[in-house]
Amino acid sequence: MKTKRQIGAVLLTLSLVMFAEGCRKKGPAPPPPPAPAPRVQEQPKPKPVITSLTVDPSSIERGQSATLRWSSQNATSATIDNGIGSVDPNGSRQVSPSSTTTYKLTVTGEGGEATQSVTLRVTEPAPAAPPPPPTAPKATIRELVEQMIKDAYFDYDKSDIREDARNQLQQNADALKNILRQVSGTVVIEGHCDERGSAEYNLGLGDRRSTSARDFLVQLGVPADRLRVVSYGKERPQCTESNESCWQKNRRAHFVGVE
Amino acid sequence: MKKLSLLFVFMIAGAWLMHSQQRAADLIVDLMKGDRPSIAIPDFRGSGEAQKFMVIFNNTLQSEIENAGVFKMVPKSMMPRSNPQVPQDVKESARGTGMSLSDWSSPPVDTNYLAFGYTGIQNNQLVLFGWLYNVRQPANPQVIGKLYFGTVDDKGAQQIAREFAADILKLLGIEGLAGTKVYFVSNRSGEKQIWVMDHDGSNQRVFAPYRQLCTMPSVSPDGSKIAFTMFAPAPIIMMHSTEAGRKLPFLNPRASMNAQLTFTADGSKVVFVSQVGGFAQIHIANPDGSGLQRLSNTRAVEVEPKVNPKTGADIVFVSGRGGPQQIYRMNIDGADVQRLTPGEGQASNPAWHPNGKHIAFSWTRGFEPGNFNVFVMDVTTKDFVQLTHGRGRNENPTWAPDGRHLVFASNRTGQMQIYTMLADGTEVRQLTNSGRNEMPVWSK
Numbered sequence: 184m185k186t187k188r189q190i191g192a193v194l195l196t197l198s199l200v201m202f203a204e205g206c207r208k209k210g211p212a213p214p215p216p217p218a219p220a221p222r223v224q225e226q227p228k229p230k231p232v233i234t235s236l237t238v239d240p241s242s243i244e245r246g247q248s249a250t251l252r253w254s255s256q257n258a259t260s261a262t263i264d265n266g267i268g269s270v271d272p273n274g275s276r277q278v279s280p281s282s283t284t285t286y287k288l289t290v291t292g293e294g295g296e297a298t299q300s301v302t303l304r305v306t307e308p309a310p311a312a313p314p315p316p317p318t319a320p321k322a323t324i325r326e327l328v329e330q331m332i333k334d335a336y337f338d339y340d341k342s343d344i345r346e347d348a349r350n351q352l353q354q355n356a357d358a359l360k361n362i363l364r365q366v367s368g369t370v371v372i373e374g375h376c377d378e379r380g381s382a383e384y385n386l387g388l389g390d391r392r393s394t395s396a397r398d399f400l401v402q403l404g405v406p407a408d409r410l411r412v413v414s415y416g417k418e419r420p421q422c423t424e425s426n427e428s429c430w431q432k433n434r435r436a437h438f439v440g441v442e
Numbered sequence: 443m444k445k446l447s448l449l450f451v452f453m454i455a456g457a458w459l460m461h462s463q464q465r466a467a468d469l470i471v472d473l474m475k476g477d478r479p480s481i482a483i484p485d486f487r488g489s490g491e492a493q494k495f496m497v498i499f500n501n502t503l504q505s506e507i508e509n510a511g512v513f514k515m516v517p518k519s520m521m522p523r524s525n526p527q528v529p530q531d532v533k534e535s536a537r538g539t540g541m542s543l544s545d546w547s548s549p550p551v552d553t554n555y556l557a558f559g560y561t562g563i564q565n566n567q568l569v570l571f572g573w574l575y576n577v578r579q580p581a582n583p584q585v586i587g588k589l590y591f592g593t594v595d596d597k598g599a600q601q602i603a604r605e606f607a608a609d610i611l612k613l614l615g616i617e618g619l620a621g622t623k624v625y626f627v628s629n630r631s632g633e634k635q636i637w638v639m640d641h642d643g644s645n646q647r648v649f650a651p652y653r654q655l656c657t658m659p660s661v662s663p664d665g666s667k668i669a670f671t672m673f674a675p676a677p678i679i680m681m682h683s684t685e686a687g688r689k690l691p692f693l694n695p696r697a698s699m700n701a702q703l704t705f706t707a708d709g710s711k712v713v714f715v716s717q718v719g720g721f722a723q724i725h726i727a728n729p730d731g732s733g734l735q736r737l738s739n740t741r742a743v744e745v746e747p748k749v750n751p752k753t754g755a756d757i758v759f760v761s762g763r764g765g766p767q768q769i770y771r772m773n774i775d776g777a778d779v780q781r782l783t784p785g786e787g788q789a790s791n792p793a794w795h796p797n798g799k800h801i802a803f804s805w806t807r808g809f810e811p812g813n814f815n816v817f818v819m820d821v822t823t824k825d826f827v828q829l830t831h832g833r834g835r836n837e838n839p840t841w842a843p844d845g846r847h848l849v850f851a852s853n854r855t856g857q858m859q860i861y862t863m864l865a866d867g868t869e870v871r872q873l874t875n876s877g878r879n880e881m882p883v884w885s886k
Contacts, residue, residue: 379812381790
């Protein structure tokens, strides 16, 4: 409580001070300039001299840069051509010309002017070394499909595409379009079932599953002529235990790339 | 009033239940064809060197007759002490020694039939002198009196025993199991392949050694052709001759799946599943695959067509058109579709009885999905009987040519194996025990 009151007091004081500051009157006007000095006898003016003009390094590859440095005496102004323009009589400047360039420094003083040039050589960059021949062979369609295409799962005794399978197949469609652009070969869509129905019925059901996965992918633009369906019924289970988690693993459309 | 009507409902339900149970029992009796006649088979003897093959001979003869399920076997302990070996032995003699027909026709033996005879070695051949007598007609008892020739070894002894058994079974108006084969699928050498064995499980050998997975065999009614499904990698139909084992031409339609071919009764057409129209549906074609016509037209899985072996006029098949897989029937032209199983559980694997009236099939009725039992159904009345009772899978039943036996696959011991049983569910025998064995087909 006490602290709050203290903070309040400080804030109040601060704002009063700022208010007072804002209202303070401007200072008195500056005094008039002094009268010009009386003209004196003209003496011979010293000629300006360029004491140095260097470029470091003197030779670059295109794309690199170099530093121009110069110094002079008795100069009041200086310019450098090639688009640099007026500069201090003593100074330096980074340059990065695309071809060999001669920079001319002109310094001007009361005693006249002086010029000096320096040349920056620009060489073609060495051609990049050709990329080393690939050591690993290009990934095969089998490897690509194995790495990038995941199974789509089904409900018991069903072949319609459920929500999670829809998402998976959408991802698969994008990846498959990519893969099929890169490599030749076809993709086999295998239909699998869990062990519970008869083997004969499951052969038909597996065909339905692989066919509905195929139709879904084709709708999303995967080329139909690169897809093949095969039903394995329940002949090739991925999991052989008799429980729902295992059965679910077996109710799937599985993808295999074939050269 | 309310109580009364409830009681009435219970009575009706009870009566209906008893009625349907009675009809189910009748179905089995029908299949077992009434009371079985009895047969006495005293041990046969061999003269001289032939005697050492008689253990295997007697065992084979005994089991061939017993397995046919046609006869009640007279226990050997009830037979007279003397074994007749030639007809003279039962012509006229003292009673009570076995040397008289009435010793066999009256208690305790009380048999209908008596098989007897002996073997010997002649001209480097094992020769059986075999007789079958109907002891209830003493004036003219002989039904069979015949010579059988085999090689002088165990195999020859088995062979003549089987031929004699087959004659006994045939002459009684019933084809026996002798000479019949069971085709099946086994993975014992790695990939699933088509195997074949004799009906009693002996002589198991690979039939078609392909490297790809082969499954779902079916055999033509005359036993001359076998079709199966091969993953190449998409399922295709393969056709072979059973005699030469060689491949026969079959034109698979351009489809992601062609499978499960079966033959019509006369072998003039084949019916199979093809995805050629976009959905796996049932098609009919010539035996070489030409002249393809579609029979079913749904957007459901339709598989396992089986043509009536007696009439050739109707097809049973499995469809998911109404939900879980059930068994349906239709005319051979695809018309008049009816569901046979009532819709509960999953039903599959229909197999016609040779009489064309009944089917055996597998069904999960009363169990969780995947737990099949073998049932038999009268296709006209839709009455059914359950033959196996247990968890696990009991599936792919097919009938023996005698119509009294079934072969089926079961994982009752953990691993899928092949079993036979009688049509009333009794006398279950395991035929295989190496690897995983399934999808048996009993053929001529």
